[in-house]
Amino acid sequence: MVGRLQTVTVDGHKSEEAEVISGVSQGSVLGPLLFLIHIGDIGERVGSSCLSSFADDTSISLPVTTADEVSYLQQDLNIVCLCMGSSKQHDI
DSSP states (O other): OOSOEEOOEETTEEOOOEEOOSSOOTTOSSHHHHHHHHHTTHHHHOOSSEEEEETTEEEEEOOOOSHHHHHHHHHHHHHHHHHTSHHHHHHO
8 A cells, every 4th residue: 555645533623644554445356355364363273262253343252250261261362462463464
């Protein structure tokens, strides 16, 4: 992406333009494929939790009744955060 600008409008107040230096344009032909590549292996990395995805929305859940289960859920959340981190975004 080269030469793309973005602004944000909140309560009628518009920000200054800023250059977009990464990402995939909304509505692009390659967008869905790049998204699937980006999230494709997350389910294989999550251990105890249930990972659910629909379109571009992903959730992670685990019934928690013990402190150990809280720890398992946190471990899986950490894995998902690592999978979605800047290093993977850079590699794509």
